[in-house]
Amino acid sequence: MCIAQKTVSDFIYNISPGKPGNYTALQYNNNYNMTIFQESKPIFYNYWDRVVHIRSNVSNKSCDVSDENFLDDIRNFFAAVQNTITEVTSFTMLILAIHTDVQEKLRQEILDTFSNDKVDAQRLLNMRYFHTVFQETLRLFPVTPLISRQLTGDIKLESCILPEGCYVMIPIFTIHRNPAYWYKPLEFIPERFSSTRHRYTYIPFGTGLRDCLGQRYAFFSVATIIVNLLRRFRFETVGSLSDIKITTDIVLRPREVKISMSRI
Ligand code: HEM
Numbered sequence: 547m548c549i550a551q552k553t554v555s556d557f558i559y560n561i562s563p564g565k566p567g568n569y570t571a572l573q574y575n576n577n578y579n580m581t582i583f584q585e586s587k588p589i590f591y592n593y594w595d596r597v598v599h600i601r602s603n604v605s606n607k608s609c610d611v612s613d614e615n616f617l618d619d620i621r622n623f624f625a626a627v628q629n630t631i632t633e634v635t636s637f638t639m640l641i642l643a644i645h646t647d648v649q650e651k652l653r654q655e656i657l658d659t660f661s662n663d664k665v666d667a668q669r670l671l672n673m674r675y676f677h678t679v680f681q682e683t684l685r686l687f688p689v690t691p692l693i694s695r696q697l698t699g700d701i702k703l704e705s706c707i708l709p710e711g712c713y714v715m716i717p718i719f720t721i722h723r724n725p726a727y728w729y730k731p732l733e734f735i736p737e738r739f740s741s742t743r744h745r746y747t748y749i750p751f752g753t754g755l756r757d758c759l760g761q762r763y764a765f766f767s768v769a770t771i772i773v774n775l776l777r778r779f780r781f782e783t784v785g786s787l788s789d790i791k792i793t794t795d796i797v798l799r800p801r802e803v804k805i806s807m808s809r810i
Contacts, residue, residue, distance in 0.1 A: 597616050625796070626758075626759075629796065629797045630760075630764060630797060631764055631767045631768060633687075633689045633798060633799050633800070634680075634683065634684065634687075634689055635768050635771050636799070636800055637683050637686075637687040637790075637798075637800055638679070638680070638683045638768060639772075639775070639781055639805060640783070640785075640790060640803055640805060641683055641787070642679075642781055643781035643782055643785075643805040643806075644734075644783055644785060645734055646781075646782065648679060648734070648736065649780070649781060651675060652679055652772075652776060653776045653777070655675045655676060656673070656773050656776050656777060660773065660777070665769075665770050665773050665774065670765075670770070673769070673773075676769060676773075677739070678739040678740065680765065680768065681739045681748070681750075682736040682738065683734075685722045685728075685748060686722065686723070686732075686734060686787075687790075687798055688718045688719055688750040689750075689798045690718065690751075690752070690758075690796075690797060691717070691719035691797075691798050692716065692717055692719065693716050693718065694713050694714060694715050694716065695713070695714050695716065696711065696712070696714075697709070697712055697713075697714060698710065716749075718749055718750065721746075721747060721748075721749065722748065724747070727744065732787070732788075733787070751764075778809060778810060779808065779809060780807070780808050780810055781805050781806070781807055783803060783804065783805040783806065785803040785805075789803050790802070790803050791803075
């Protein structure tokens with residue numbers, strides 16, 4: 547079992563009431579197959595109500611309604627929420643510490659928008675400059691740098707045919723830095739998002755039927771954290787954009803740049 551799976555399984559198990567005799571955790575045997583304890587599923591009552599509802603309305607043929615599939619979804623959700631929001635927030639803070647002019651401009655927008663009020667969704671949506679900073683951060687550092695698809699039919703390109711069934715990797719990271727689409731691609735220029743572009747040159751949340759389900763939630767989470775931090779603290783660093791080294795397992799992570807915080 548990989549560390550991510552074990553962490554999520556342990557997490558679900560640990561927050562389950564009534565453990566160890568009466569719990570809902572996913573368990574994997576050594577062969578990596580999942581055994582599901584179904585006696586009771588206390589923390590996912592709502593979820594399981596939905597599962598029962600879906601099962602009674604779809605056939606096994608039209609949709610995979612197995613326990614494995616539903617539990618895989620739960621695991622995906624934990625992984626998708628936890629890692630992405632943390633890393634985007636880290637990248638945003640790093641970039642703001644490097645570009646203190648952007649940080650000041652954003653702080654001004656935050657103060658004009660909220661003053662000392664509590665953060666609310668409507669006003670977060672009105673923060674135009676923050677939107678461009680968020681977008682530009684995800685252009686340079688798309689936390690999901692690569693996605694893939696299995697082709698359900700042949701695709702004819704200019705020089706070849708990609709056959710049905712093969713896997714296609716879509717390199718979001720390199721698309722976002724391609725000089726054919728982006729002016730000064732390695733520079734942080736939030737203003738570039740004030741104008742329009744080809745829709746498939748910018749896909750931090752993927753695209754199509756399987757695009758990210760959590761993109762609005764991600765935006766609101768990161769925005770709430772950044773607004774509350776910038777109202778209280780200044781960020782600085784001696785590093786520059788090119789000093790940000792990145793590493794990736796499933797998601798992109800920054801390393802080797804330290805920032806300092808001082809209270810305003
Ligand atoms: C800035 C943060 C995030 C980024 C950049 C991101 C990016 C992505 C990408 C690129 C995909 C794959 C889309 C595709 O294959 O076309 C994806 C899928 C998904 N994301 Fe996110 N994600 C983020 C945050 C979240 C959050 C917070 C949640 C949950 C609340 C979430 C839930 C999901 C789910 C469930 C899928 C699978 C959708 C499906 O297969 O139909 N993501 N995400």
